[in-house]
Amino acid sequence: MDQKLKVGILGGTGMVGQRFISLLENHPWFEVVAIAASPRSAGKTYEEAVGGRWKMHKAMPEAVKNIVVMNVNEVEKVASEVDFVFSAVDMSKEEIRAIEDAYAKTETPVVSNNSAHRWTPDVPMVVPEINPEHFEVIEAQKKRLGTKRGFVAVKPNCSIQSYAPALFALKEFGPKEVVATTYQAISGAGKTFKDWPEMVENIIPFIGGEEEKSEQEPLRLFGKVVDGKIEKAAAPLITTQCIRVPVLDGHTAAVFVNFEKKPTKEEIIDRWENFKGLPQELELPSAPKQFIRYMEEDNRPQVKLDIDFENGMGISMGRLREDTMFDYKFVGLSHNTVRGAAGGAVLCAELLTAQGYITAK
């Protein structure tokens, strides 16, 4: 790419916004030129606006420290500075839908981490290795919005990343019933232990709205495009329990599954280890070389040891064995704020750029 695309981060001061800023440091195609947040932060430099609330392990990139934060509600002004935006705004669902549509209507593509648009029929919700063909609905969406290049695309919830890709890789065997329990890190709620002391040595067996997302979103991912809309898949039937655990980063899932046609253990491991999609074929900058790996050791994957596999963009599976009630059970681990949030959105934007949906204005 001759010149980098100019990127804005909406909601740049929060946990996911910070993750976008951190992942985009030295990105070969994209350069952060604008950061927008609430009116409270507007007018301050990014460094001042974040203050002591920088939550990434890596230091704040020098290149963004002096960017003056803009008011996210001044849509035209922010949009005039960028080729496209990532959205991690923290508002009500109605407000998020309205503001993301408003940016799209200024002819600015929006790649969003938010859940607000995940069930809008002509908004693609994509994991680039699983359902890149869903980007086709962008044409129908542009007609609805009356735009030429502006649209909204989203990525799914972080909780499903540790099992949905693993089930998709086994689709030839027809996964039909799935029971998944997720053990979700506190960064999924945008928190650290400092801001959530109640989570130290504790487990909270409730995450608002999470079980519905974890049961339904995989079906939209596995669905197909019909007449410019996504039609969700009918199978597998999924039931989940989502539990908050005292871990900073890393969502683990313990999964039981029945198949139409029961594979062997060797077949499952083979399909996982060899699973590839368009990002690998196109060698997109953030694509993991290996998306899914299988770990033979009985005590893996572990959050502390395995979360950064493929820079947080790969997922780790383990403990695959036959079960007394189901065909198989296994454990999966993914990085919730990288693959599960900002990293997943960056990979979507890379694919959208490679396919010509995102261009310089």
Ligand SMILES: N[C@@H](CC=O)C(=O)O
């Ligand atoms: N809702 C999730 C975050 C994923 O996007 C969580 O609370 O962990």
